[in-house]
Amino acid sequence: MPRATSRSMSPSKQTTTPRATPAQVLQQLESLQATHQDKITIIKLSEPISTANQNPSSENSNLRTSDISNSSLDNPTPASLEADLLHYRELFAKLRFSYVEQVTKEKFIRAIVGDPPLIVTAQENADLEASNLVAKAALKSLKNEVNDMISELETRGKQLAAKYEQVQLNTATLRDLVQGGKIEELEGRISELKAAQAQHVDVADGDDDTTGRIMNLPLAKTALLVEERRAALRDLDRQLEQLERLAPRKEKEVARLQNEVNALETKRANVTAAAREAKRRKENLAQGGVEDDLEAKGRWYRASQVALSQMLGVTEES
Incomplete structure (x- = not known):
């Protein structure tokens, strides 16, 4: 109870006392371990058995002990203790059976050779059996309660062992940090990082106010902003995937349109060249220039057509 009281009072002391340094915390832990060194371990429960085996009397010095017990007492481990427990359970079960058998035989012999002999009626047997059933039920309930308690103790023991480790x-x-001077090194590194972060935030504020505010956000808001940016990036990746699926069809359509454009470009070039040639000829005629062979052939063919039409009496249909 005093230990529980001291533990319950420790939080209030921590709230009122100033913050302790790592060296002070290490010193308190070492003093606490040195004070409660003999009270922490559970292996001390095996001291009566180990003492009896290590210091046998002269009368029982020739008795053989169990190899399992001897090996486990030298270097006790959870596995060896469990093996010892199973071994002792088997021994006690055999001892209980032998004891019940011996007591039953003794009672039976006394009942036969007694004067007068003990005679048990059927009703007494029935009453005894009924009382035995009640006692067995109570014993079973107690065993179940003990098993539950043992399971709870085992679970709590494992938790305490993990916490102790x-x-x-x-x-x-902490000892390595304090004795190796790593705490001062880490504190200096933290100061350098804080100074670099403050300088970076100032530069960001000078360049862009929004960037400066983003760089100066706390951890929770920064994580939220990162998650929003990641969601936007996932959305862009999904859109990019959809566009990549549409790309082959668009490429085919672009190739078809490019072929049509090339054909139209060729046709436009031909028409442009013909128009330029016709314009040149017209300008040449307007300026009184000499007609070229093509124009002369055209006029000759036209005159020949008119002469033949008059000779044959063929009228040209409009």
Whole structure:
């Protein structure tokens, strides 16, 4: 009870006392471990058995002990203790059977050779059987309760063992940090990072106010902003995937349109060349220039057609 009281009072002391340094915390942990070193371990429960086996009397010095017990007492481990427990359970079960058998035989013999002999009626047997059933039910209930208690104790023991190992590991880590001077190095590194972050935030505020505010956000808001940006990036990736699926069809359509455009470009070039040639000829005629062979052939063919039409009496239909 005093230990529980001291533990319950410890939070209030921590709230009122100033923050302790790592060296002070390490010193308190070491003093606490040195004070409660003999009270923490559970292996001390095996001291009566181990003492009896290690210091046998002269009368029982020749008795043989179990190899399992001897090996487990030298270097006790959870596996060896469990093996010892199973071994002792088997021994006690055999001892209980032998004891019940011996007591039953003794009672039976006394009942036969007694004067007068003990005679048990059927009603007494029935009453005894009924009382035995009640006692067996009560014993079974107690056994179940004990088994539940043992299971709870085993679970709590495993939890406490894990916590104890974690405390030991954390203590060793704290000892390394304090004795190796790593805490001062880490504090200096933190100061450098804070200064670099403040400088970066100032530069960002000078360049862009929005970027400066983003760089100066706390961790929770930064994580939320990162998640929003990731969601937007996933949306863009989904749209990009859809566009990539449409790309082959669009490429075919672009190729078809390009072929049509090439054909139209060729036709336009031909028409443009013909128009330029016709314009050149017209300008040449307007300026009184000499007609070229094509124009002369055209006029000759036209005159020949008119002469033949008059000679044959063929009228040209409009």
